[in-house]
Amino acid sequence: MILFPAIDLKDGLAVRLEQGDMARATIFNRDPAEQARQFEETGFRYLHLVDLDGAFAGRPVNAAAVERILELVSVPVQLGGGIRDMATVEGWLEKGVTRVIIGTAAVRDPELVKTAAKRFPGRVAVGLDARNGRVAVEGWAEVSDLPAxxxxxRFEDAGVAAIVYTEISRDGMLTGLDLDGTIALADAVAIPVIASGGLASLADIEKLLEPRAEKLAGAIAGRALYDGRLDARKALALMGGRSAAEAGRA
Incomplete structure (x- = not known):
């Protein structure tokens, strides 16, 4: 299971939102590339980036910040936000993004996901963002009637590499992951599922390692890493198979 540190980009800065609300953004690092380097140095083996402005605009907005991160780190990077056509998919993959995450377009244009997944095996994921079980789009500004x-x-046999499942009501709130909902999703589809939204502590990491969560491919940590509630090295030690007591001595 992979623990992904999140770098959310707004106005070229690394921020965290509360429940996806752009008006409730906290700046954690004015140099996202340096933040990425720190995460890599800490031992994370995969980064999760989101172009928040791009998610609302429907096109890449924080491209310069993403490109600088790609220049500075060697670990794989997955990127979401504003990826709504094949040209953007191809552009990011050519620039070095390991995996693109398609969110709004997965609802509006599912054929884009299927075509991209076929053309780029293992490099296309679906961002499934939900509020109370219903899919949200346009940077989470709109909630559809479509059940998550x-x-x-829809993408069960499309060759999608992963589903990043975010419960919006928990995102940035440090209330714990929606494990029940995420595990239910993982049990219902063959696509690997990554949990997102609310991860707050080592206790949450331990829950991810319980037998019932064994189908999950990973989890994304954001605000808890930035404000120190989640010790990154201890979390990675747990994910690597060490006991809580051993991690505590790290």
């Missing part, structure tokens, strides 16, 4: 599970099933 129904959307996931």
């Amino acid at each position: 599970l129904d959307l996931a099933k």
